[in-house]
Amino acid sequence: MRAIMVMFDSLNRRLLPNFGADEIEAPNFERLAKMSVTFDNCYAGSMPCMPARRELHTGRHNFLHRSWGPLEPFDDSMPEILKNTGVHTHLATDHQHYWEDGGATYHSRYSTFEFFRGQEGDAWKGHVGGVTPPPNDNGDNFLTRQDWINRLYLTDEADHPQTLTFDAGLHFLETNADEQDWFLQIETFDPHEPFFSYERYRELYPDRNDERIYDWPSYRRVIEDEGTVDAVRAEYFALVSMCDRSLGRVLDFMDEHDMWDDTMLIVNTDHGFLLGEHGWWGKSVMPWFDESIHTPLFLWDPRAGEKDVRRSSLVATIDIAPTLLDFFGVTPTPDMQGRTLQPVVADDTPVRETTLFGVHGSHVNITDGRYVYMRACATDENQPLFEYTLMPTHMRSRFFVEELRDLDLADPWDFSKGVKTLKIPAGPAGNPAAFGTLLYDLIEDPDQRTPLRDPALEKRMAQLLVEAMRDSEAPAEQYERLGLPATGPVTDAHLLIERQWDRVVSSAAPAPLVSDFPRDAHVVTTPIRRLLDDERTRPLIHEAFPPTRNDGFGRYFGGMTPIMLTAAMPQVKKDRLDDLETRLAAALS
Numbered sequence: 001m002r003a004i005m006v007m008f009d010s011l012n013r014r015l016l017p018n019f020g021a022d023e024i025e026a027p028n029f030e031r032l033a034k035m036s037v038t039f040d041n042c043y044a045g046s047m048p049c050m051p052a053r054r055e056l057h058t059g060r061h062n063f064l065h066r067s068w069g070p071l072e073p074f075d076d077s078m079p080e081i082l083k084n085t086g087v088h089t090h091l092a093t094d095h096q097h098y099w100e101d102g103g104a105t106y107h108s109r110y111s112t113f114e115f116f117r118g119q120e121g122d123a124w125k126g127h128v129g130g131v132t133p134p135p136n137d138n139g140d141n142f143l144t145r146q147d148w149i150n151r152l153y154l155t156d157e158a159d160h161p162q163t164l165t166f167d168a169g170l171h172f173l174e175t176n177a178d179e180q181d182w183f184l185q186i187e188t189f190d191p192h193e194p195f196f197s198y199e200r201y202r203e204l205y206p207d208r209n210d211e212r213i214y215d216w217p218s219y220r221r222v223i224e225d226e227g228t229v230d231a232v233r234a235e236y237f238a239l240v241s242m243c244d245r246s247l248g249r250v251l252d253f254m255d256e257h258d259m260w261d262d263t264m265l266i267v268n269t270d271h272g273f274l275l276g277e278h279g280w281w282g283k284s285v286m287p288w289f290d291e292s293i294h295t296p297l298f299l300w301d302p303r304a305g306e307k308d309v310r311r312s313s314l315v316a317t318i319d320i321a322p323t324l325l326d327f328f329g330v331t332p333t334p335d336m337q338g339r340t341l342q343p344v345v346a347d348d349t350p351v352r353e354t355t356l357f358g359v360h361g362s363h364v365n366i367t368d369g370r371y372v373y374m375r376a377c378a379t380d381e382n383q384p385l386f387e388y389t390l391m392p393t394h395m396r397s398r399f400f401v402e403e404l405r406d407l408d409l410a411d412p413w414d415f416s417k418g419v420k421t422l423k424i425p426a427g428p429a430g431n432p433a434a435f436g437t438l439l440y441d442l443i444e445d446p447d448q449r450t451p452l453r454d455p456a457l458e459k460r461m462a463q464l465l466v467e468a469m470r471d472s473e474a475p476a477e478q479y480e481r482l483g484l485p486a487t488g489p490v491t492d493a494h495l496l497i498e499r500q501w502d503r504v505v506s507s508a509a510p511a512p513l514v515s516d517f518p519r520d521a522h523v524v525t526t527p528i529r530r531l532l533d534d535e536r537t538r539p540l541i542h543e544a545f546p547p548t549r550n551d552g553f554g555r556y557f558g559g560m561t562p563i564m565l566t567a568a569m570p571q572v573k574k575d576r577l578d579d580l581e582t583r584l585a586a587a588l589s
Contacts, residue, residue: 001180001181001262001263001264001327001328001329002176002179002180002181002182002183002184002259002262002263002264003182003183003184003263003264003265003266003324003327003328004169004173004183004184004185004186004250004254004263004264004265004266005183005184005185005186005187005265005266005267005268005320005324006169006186006187006247006250006265006266006267006268007185007186007187007188007267007268007269007270008188008190008191008243008267008268008269009049009095009187009188009189009190009191009192009269009270009271010191010192010193010269010270010271010272010273010283011191011240011243011269011272011273011295011296012236012272012273012274012275012291012292013269013272013291013294013295013296014272014290014291015236015237015240015275016029016240016296017029017030018030018032018033018038018296019296023205023237024237024240024241025204025237025241025244026240026241026243026244027244027248028244028245028247028248028251029244029247031248031251032247032251032267032298033298033308034307034308035251035260035265035300035307035308036265036267036298036299036300036307036308037298037299037300037301037306037307037309037310037311037344037345038296038297038298038309038310038311039296039297039298039299039310039311039313039315039344040310040311040312041294041311041312041313041314041315041369042268042294042295042296042297042315042316042317043293043294043295043314043315043316043317043355043357043367044269044270044271044272044293044295044316044317044357045061045063045316045317045318045355045356045357045358046061046062046063046357046358046359047063047271047283047284047288047293047357047358047359048068048270048271048283048284048359049068049095049097049270049271050068050069050070050097050102050103050106050395051063051066051067051068051069051359051360052270052271052317053103053106053270054069054071054075054106055317055318055321056078056270056317056320056321057071057075057076057077057078057079057080057106057109057321058071058075058076058077058078058318058321058335058336059076059078059318059319059320059321059322059332059333059335059336059337059338060318060335060336060337060338060415060472061318061337061356061472063357063358063359063360064356064358064360064364064469064472064473064474064475064478065360065387065388065389065413065473065474065475066360066387066388066389067359067360067361067387067394067426067428068102068360068394068395069102069387069389069391069393069394070101070102070103070104070105070106070391070393071105071106071109071391072389072390072391072416072421073390073391073419074390074415074416074417074419076333076335076336077109078320078321078324078325079091079109079110079111079183079185080109080110081325081330081333082183082324082325082328082330083109083110083111085328085330086181087181087182087183087328088111088112088176088179088181088182088183089109089110089111089112089182089183089184089185090110090111090112090113090114090172090182090183090184090185091107091110091112091113091114091185091187092113092114092116092165092166092168092169092172092184092185092186092187093107093113093114093115093116093165093185093186093187093188093189094115094116094117094118094119094161094162094164094165094187094188094189095119095187095188095189096115096117096119096120096122096189097395098115099115100395100396101393101394101395101396101397101398102393102394102395102396103395104393105391110185114165114168116161116164116165116168117150117161118150118153118154118160118161119150119161119189119190119192120143120147120189120192120193120194121142121143121144121145121146121147121150122146122150123146124146124149124150124153125149125150125152125153127149130145130148130149131148131149131152133145133148133213134213135211135212135213136212136213136214137212137213137214137228138194138213138214138215138216139216139218139559139560139564140527140529140558140559141555141556141557141558141559142555142556144194144216144559147194147216151196154196157198157200157242160198161188161189162188162189162190162242162243162246163246165186165187165188165246166186166188166246166249166250168186169184169186169250170249170250170253172184173250173253173257174253177257177259180262181328183324183328186250188243188246190239190242190243191236191239191240191242191243191273192273193215193216193217193273193282194215194216195215195216195232195235195236195238195239196215196235196239197235197238197239197241197242198242201238201239201241201242201245202234202235202238204237204238204241205234205235205237205238206234207227207230207231207233207234208231208234208235208238209228209231209234214228214231214232214235215232215235215236217232217275217281217282218281218282218560218564218567218568219280219281219282219283219284219285219286219568220280220281220282220285220511220564220565220567220568221279221280221281221510221511221567221568221570222276222279222280222281222510222511222567223511223512223513223514223563223564223567224513224514225513225514225515229275229276232275232276232281233275233276236273236275247267250265260300260302261302262302263300263302264299264300264301264302264324264327265298265299265300266297266298266299266300266320266323266324267296267297267298267299268295268296268297268298268317268320269295269296270295270317271283271292271293271295272291272292272293272294272295273291273292274286274289274291274292275291277289277291277447278291278448279508279510279511284359284362284429284430285429285430285568286435286570287362287363287365287374287432287435287438288357288358288359288363288365288374289448290372290442290446290447290448293357293365295317297315299323299341299345301327301341301342301345303327303342304342304345304346306345306346311344311345311348312348312369313344313348313349313350313351313369314350314352314353314354314355314367314368314369315341315344315351315352315355316338316352316355317338318336318337318338318355319338319339319340319341319351319352320338320341321336321338322336322338322339322340323338323340323341323342325340326340326342335414335415335417337471337472339351339352353368353464354366354367354368354464354468355367355468356465356468356469356472359428360385360387360426360428361382361385361426361427361428361429361430362428362430362431362432363375363376363432363435363437363438364465364469364478364482365465366461366464366465366468367442368461368464369442370441370442370443371439371440371441371442371457371461372438372439372440372442372448373437373438373439373458373461373462373464373465374432374435374437374438374439375437375462375465375482375484375496376432376433376435376436376437376438376482376496376500376503377431377432377433377481377482377483378481378482378483378496379433379483380431380433382428382431382432382433382481383481384477384480384481385425385426385427385428385477385478385481386410386423386424386425386426386475386477387422387423387424387425387426388410388413388421388422388423388424388475389421389422389424390419390421390422392404392422392424399424403424403425404422404424406424406425407422407423407424407425408422408423409421409422409423410422410423410475413473414473415473433500433503434503434507434569434570434571435503435504435507435570436496436497436500436501436502436503436504436507437458437496437497437500437504438451438497438504439451439452439453439454439457439458439461439497440452451497451504451508452497453497453498453501455492455495455497455498458495458496458497459490459491459492459494459495462484462490462494462495463489463490465484466479466484466485466490469484483496506570506571507570507571509570509573511566511567511570512563512566512573512574512577514563516574517563517577517581521581522562522581522584522585522588523561523562523563523577523580523581523584524561524562524563525561526561526562526584527558527559527560527561528541528545528548528554528557528558528559528560528561528562528565529554529558529559531562531584532548532554532558534588536587536588537584537587537588540580540583540584540587541562544562544576544580545562545565562577562580563577
């Protein structure tokens with residue numbers, strides 16, 4: 001038996017022709033659907049990138065205990081389990097987060113692995129003086145500056161890390177086409193931002209802007225005009241078409257080598273991406289709306305022989321590891337919450353009633369396939385919150401000494417196999433209090449335009465949420481943070497939607513647009529870094545944006561203007577920016 005998984009990053013299911021996106025040129029995704037089962041109700045879980053991959057390995061949710069981080073010493077790893085039972089596992093990827101501090105334990109779980117450089121500001125080519133970028137609206141931070149350097153070496157599609165990743169995957173297939181007992185994971189970072197592709201794909205979409213590059217929107221509300229939004233979407237569409245061509249190469253190989261009789265194929269993604277939907281760009285800083293959490297999943301299982309069919313049963317990322325283990329005759333571990341998808345593939349027999357999703361310290365969400373309940377924190381403080389880990393690293397750094405001074409040891413969890421973990425006070429990147437608690441009916445309101453105020457339904461969904469949290473061994477403080485009972489039933493006293501309704505309404509309002517201000521307005525034109533460097537305006541920026549007092553703030557956000565920064569804060573309205581503009585103008589006059 002053999003298995004191939006082709007994994008994309010940030011693939012919005014609604015922007016595939018398989019799910020109604022007629023404007024996207026992706027014939028190989030359509031071809032894939034004819035050769036596999038299409039899952040219409042698949043959800044990601046722990047967000048974003050590395051928490052999703054931890055789920056892919058372990059078959060269980062992790063976001064209630066931990067933010068972005070490595071695999072833990074007590075984690076079960078599906079590729080490693082296969083490796084230890086005689087199945088050769090190989091990873092070919094251009095996903096640079098595997099080689100950062102917060103992802104350093106994943107790739108070495110495979111028997112063999114390959115990595116290709118250059119994606120998303122990867123610290124790759126060294127130009128000490130930097131480069132002068134072309135006219136662009138991509139923002140200015142350490143990642144974008146490195147990305148302009150990297151692009152100098154990616155002028156030919158043959159040299160692009162996505163191309164090289166699929167080259168490597170196909171080389172593994174060529175080398176091992178006559179062998180048995182292997183699992184190949186071909187994983188590309190695309191179509192993750194920046195949406196950098198080549199003219200052969202860009203020319204498919206006339207809305208692109210050839211005068212000024214804008215292919216890397218920041219995670220914030222949309223402040224651009226409709227034409228600019230369309231141009232950014234066109235860049236994403238072009239990159240999806242490039243991904244489609246790479247997928248076609250794998251399908252071609254399977255056709256040419258008659259691999260469909262004994263080779264499983266899974267095509268998936270970690271999460272989606274908002275491209276102006278709900279008035280937002282990106283992910284993570286806003287609630288996990290359908291476009292970002294409801295993911296495409298395709299599966300060919302040669303044992304079932306089911307193809308060109310759709311399945312409506314609810315499934316999740318945590319089901320992939322048990323599915324692969326089952327395919328190779330390996331029993332999933334007791335700590336895996338996922339279920340093998342074989343019954344769903346065979347005849348749409350359900351394997352779960354609900355599934356959790358979310359990011360550490362933000363909304364905790366649950367869906368039963370129809371309703372989606374997004375539980376915000378009960379108070380504006382969004383506390384208490386802790387990280388539970390034996391691997392204290394963030395995405396690109398170790399935990400700082402200051403973070404570790406107040407750590408404690410936590411009692412073991414069942415899934416930690418009797419091992420105590422560090423318990424470290426945590427501060428989340430965002431605050432769900434700004435959005436309030438949300439409830440949607442995806443049958444009646446698939447675009448999530450009309451949040452519900454239904455106490456009886458909220459109580460039912462909150463009870464399902466509590467049961468799922470208990471099944472995941474959620475830390476006690478998560479119930480306190482969310483205002484939910486750690487034991488016993490949910491009561492009317494635990495409901496939040498009505499109490500937070502003003503936040504729900506306020507957060508749905510569109511952001512102020514750049515066009516609402518004069519062209520020379522400081523809040524539109526002047527980077528935060530420059531305002532912080534000027535002693536006349538520094539106090540005003542510190543007052544308006546307290547996080548700017550942090551010395552490390554400028555590394556990520558210093559290139560943003562005040563309107564860009566406030567676009568990530570739904571509680572900030574135009575009058576606040578008007579006031580800041582008046583005060584900046586007076587200070588600089």
